[in-house]
Amino acid sequence: MASGSNGKIRSISYARYGYIFILPFFIVYAIFQVYPLLNTFYLSTQSNGSVVTESVGLQNFAAILSGSGGRAFKAVHENFIRVMGNTLILWFGNFIPQIVLSLLLAAWFTDAFLKIKGKGFYKIVMYMPNIITAASVAALFVMLFADSQFGAINKMLMNMHILDAPKNFVTGQTTSRVIIMFIQTWMWFGNTTIMLMSGIMGINPSLFEAANIDGATPTQQFFQITIPLLRPIMLYTMVTSMIGGLQMFDMPYLFNMGTAQNRHTETIAVFIYNHFHNLKPNYGYSGASSVILFIVTAVLGGICFIFNKDDDPKAKERRSSKAALKSKLGGL
Template sequence: MGSKINKTHYGYYFIAPFFIGFAVFGLAPILYTLYLSFMKWDGFNDPVYVGVANYTRLLHDSFFYQTIWNTLIIWVLSNAPQLVLALLLALILNEKFIRGKHFFRAVYFFPHIITPVTLGVIFSLMFDWQTGSINKLLMNLGIVNDPVNWFNSPWWSRVIASAVICWQYFGFNMIVFIAGLQSIPSEVYEAAEMDGATKKQTALHITLPLLRPVFLFVFITSVIGGLQLFDAPLMLGDGPGNTSRTMVMYLYQTAFKNFDYSYGAAVAYGIFIVVMFFTAITAKASRLKD
């Protein structure tokens, strides 16, 4: 009896369900995708081994590079305002003497409950060129004379896609920030107050530094989530010259619209590498500050 720690194997039985589930629904498809990416397969005939042909094609695929660029643009356009908005609202709603703060916390969280596909459809109807409510409103107010063809402009398409995502997630991030704010011990604030710190000084020198772990969490999840943008942008369309097509939309179209499963698999691994790359940068950047 060298150690008192119970090392019986029963613990493994308890964690087994997750690992079995992961192996069947996670690992197996991941490995199968890897296998497919070295094949040529349209779903009708048997797969044929083609070596790295799909990856060579991917490296020369200007459409794929365009989707990386599009995804990054949409990600920046949606996350920058989203984080600022979430933080500001969190700071405001965390104040002690704000009327109806619980009501507003709930209301801001509502968009998060709606499925992204629904949001995409709502926005695409609102911004429709001929029949959309936004154009009707702008024309009635006399701001524009002719209806604006939003989805015919690369930047408007991207801004609208970003707006959908921003609107959907700012409430969620706000709740995370509020949770972070509430975990800051009140003693620190009291001490600051005793020393005569102003509200601004408290916010800049106490609240923000102590929120850093929460920032990191929000940032890393938004990098991973943001690079996998799919459902809402899909409902809004590819945009003119494919300027609002994201990486995962391209994967979907390749594999499930054109039935080019093998190339789709290669695109999936391409996306994996891109996401890994940006996650690594984020992780590195966060460690540098320590």
């Protein structure tokens, strides 16, 4: 190792600094991320309802996934299915309007022929909901839509004689879900718009020019050029959004607080949290559902990776950096 050119010796002698610089990251990462992950896997095989646990093998997984083996297990299974359903419904209901809206906006923002004044202003205003404390937003909407006649929206609709009696917006199945979908869309459409915009700006402008000369209408251009060429980035947005959707916590959790419990908006993240965040924690159920969530996320992440692989490295790097930003912001 010591032999070799002068340059090589130098690069070897500095190598230890490389380790020193990255060491703190990996130490902290090992203690606060890797160990907790392994611990989660361990806890998934442990018993429930007590701080001191004992091994139960794969019983928790059997209970969650099939509900076989007793009444209590069946209840856990049914709850798990319910919260997974809620999670999917809430994700789907915010993703569809979000992607449609964002696609339209992104196409308009990047359209060179449209002379829209104050584009920068619109972008700033539309991104704003994304940075506001999610917990505060949830509290605001719970208060505005509160079930009694003291709820602001109920009162307003009653004053306008649209409603005779207060409606249960926050506890009702459809209304509570629609409110959460609206909040999530409201919070994330600006972000998705900006991401899709940089995707559109990556499309070769001569394609649009040629289409224009050939007399293609803006609608034709949108469906024949923009959408097909954006497909990879849209699929990618969808998958990262799905991973984000699986983590949805603040909004549904706070909809469960306050006046009444709401079973229609409880998500998988809330389910996991409620099981371990107890005086007598159900570490087993919580751990097992975390492991299931982990596998689902890993599969989705793998799909992302495959999409990414076909592209040129530069687009790939750009895109994964955006996804990272999104996930850092607790993205959807």
